[in-house]
Amino acid sequence: MSESKWIPTVCYQCKAECAILARVEDGVVREVKGNPRARGKMCVKGMAGITTLYSQERLKHPLKRVGERGEGKFVRIGWDEAMNIMETKLRELRKRGEGHKFTYSMFPHSTTDPKWRFVNAMGGFITTGLPHCDSAKIMAHLHTFGCFPNHHIAPMYYTVPKGGVMILSGRHPFGCLDDACVPRDILDAKERGAKLVVIDPIFRTEAAKADWWIPIRPGGDAALFLGMCNHLLTKGLHDKAFCDKWVREGDMAGLMAFIKNKTPAAMSKICDVPARDIVKLAEMCAAAPSVSVDAFKSIMYGNAMDWGHAWSIFLVITGNLDNPGGQPMPEIAPMAPVAPVPPPPNLKELGYHRTGPNRARFDHYTFFLQPTWYAAQAVREGTLKVFFASECNPALSEMGSGEWREAMTLKDRSGNYALELFVLTEIMPSETMKWADLVLPDQTNFERWELLYMPWWYNFGHTAAVCQPVVKPVGESRHANRVMIDLGKRMFPEFFAFKDDVEYYDIELSGIGMSMRKMLDGGAIWSPGTVGFRKYEDAGRFNTPSGKIELEWKMYGDIGQQWPSPELPLEFRRDADKYPFILVNFRTIFLNNTGAWSQNNAQLRDPVSGIDANPVLLNPVDAARLGIADGDMVTVASSTGSVRLPASLTERIKPGCAGIIHGFGQTMGKVASRGAWAGDNELIADAGSHLDEQDLRGGEAHVSTRVKITK
């Protein structure tokens, strides 16, 4: 009989990183499914992960660019040569005193990612998807009630009581960005009698299951929630006892003064939700035993900070913090530091790679990651000289793709690239690869060791999980973490004195009395225990400077941002007659956005088991006005870019909006390059050079950009 067993590990087809089991038979992964010790689910992307692992398109050897950047021509080299190229350039950079001109773009799989350690040792910066996605939300919650949620801290849907209200505001949890258990948990809560309210300009799966769908004008969420706050506060429907006890003195009075003119009628004009519906939703929330707000995508508005602030205020005045069915507030379990710890760069002194017109005003942001990422400007202004990227696809994921490409190929007077070295680790061919000088073959989650540690995961039953190799690596692939540890050993032996990644993780785990061995024996996951509720009551304080909830952001007083604006920044409001449509870019469960590994996955791009088309969605009312028929090729143009796409007419989308899926547009890889689809970032303006107000008020302009449609 052949050997066959289920091995616990972790999925990495998307950033939710669900705990899974892999069935390995005779050294080959045959099947995968959710780990029953965790919350037991795995989504379609994860299921298709085996296709990523074995695809003949896998990059198997280090590649070095020949020819110009953008041509996509490479020769195979050995790992030694690749390591030498990186070491030589980085040493030279440090010698010039420009270590901070090194940036690594990655998604740290834990707060203790070894790649991040390398960046700190080098004195460089890390940039993650966060500046694009959820810095604004993190900062909003951090400022207001001192907890560190990000989009992974979805409400714990399994705690929502009967009658509880679950609000999804521009959020598609059925796409499984939090954990694959979430769709089930939301539907279970519904069956228990909780109510699902979906606020979204596009009618999607979540809306189809909702008790109430509210098709909002994109970017109107802050206005909608401020309108609700106005109604609750002026009618005395807010949780007075909670506010009296926990809100900093003076803040309620300040809020009352601020909210006075944010009436449902006034806010309705901005968000295009009827005033009576704003009142109805407010009253529904006031009467409910719990309200949760899940809003990931909607923080990608041009006013993400305001929206995060408005939403935080709403949670506070309805008393929905750390209660069953409300906003969880995770605790951080202490991992042990791996001494000696390399110090991070001094942001106060060096500043961010921020070169736009509002540079000075950025000093107000206290977050350790850049509020927004300005790759193109940084290259242009000489503050980015060496760029590494892993598990991201900046050629498609950066706002302003055109400017990004230009920056990559920008040369100085002597004909050298301004960006001196660009290194990319990649599992599959990617669009970004075309511009890289070195392309290093990375490993899938089935081939690598990794300690995943996300304190907020405890919402899903664990905080740490171990990804372990279940099969031999394909070709000469090496996991990016190992590559950076090796480079660290060469360049900074004092900070990389441990044996390898596994020993590094072991030291970290000792902080919680665990080890890799113990983790594996326990099913590859670890949980600190139960989540607990209303922990601020036991602590007697919130984790803010005053110990109270701080509704007014006093530190932003001098940039006029102590209270949230209901409006989008000016650049998204002007030129409305020239660009009458609002671009709504959205996600699907079938793709990890621009991730080259999912775009190149045959099962995920198969029309039966995935998605293979990305037309621009238009409402038939708009199409009729413009004389556009279903399937017609149209030009979608913003003030900074344009794409040609077939139009798909559907009742799903709110008139005045144009919808496209985020993540298409690859020209590399046999699977990913199928069809003449386009990347949405061709249309979205590059923040540093084109936007003035937006970059101070947060996030990416994914759901705010104005476009026009012509045949």
Added chain:
Amino acid sequence: MKQLSIMVDLDRCIGCKTCIVACRNHHGLVNHETAMPEGMSHYLRVESELTGTFPRLAEDYWVVMCQQCKKPPCIKACAAGAITKDAQTGIVRIDREKCTGSGACIEKCPYGVIQFNAEGRFAHKCELCHDRVVHGQEPVCVEVCLADALRFGEREILQMQAEAAGKKLLKKRSTQSILYVKRAD
């Protein structure tokens, strides 16, 4: 005859296609190395229906697999006698040894669910995970369904469960052995 079945709950199916890929993995339907979109066998497919006009819309999703027909047209179509309906379980099975690869069943199946393996020249389809259910396990799709929209059991018992949960049988879709239900309201 006992009829094993799957009950599809339209209140829960979100059309995520997880079941399709898990089924392919379990039954080895994909050559992961060379797979290209549009060329892969599949034992299930997702269907959906959007009704209404903006902003009053409704949409349902469900999956279609072999319906384990009561009087299977595929059996009648097969001259080689390769298809039978198992008396113990009501599962319609294709005997790969006897299958001549004529493709006659594929044309006659009203649900378009029979797949053809061009290399081995044989017809194949969902057999309700016969390999698993005879060992007391659920079919793969039922186990992995992201939304817990599928339930496995005897058709008769599933119907009682639906009734107890206040779900109504969608008669038009449930004429064969697979059941489709939705909240009665």
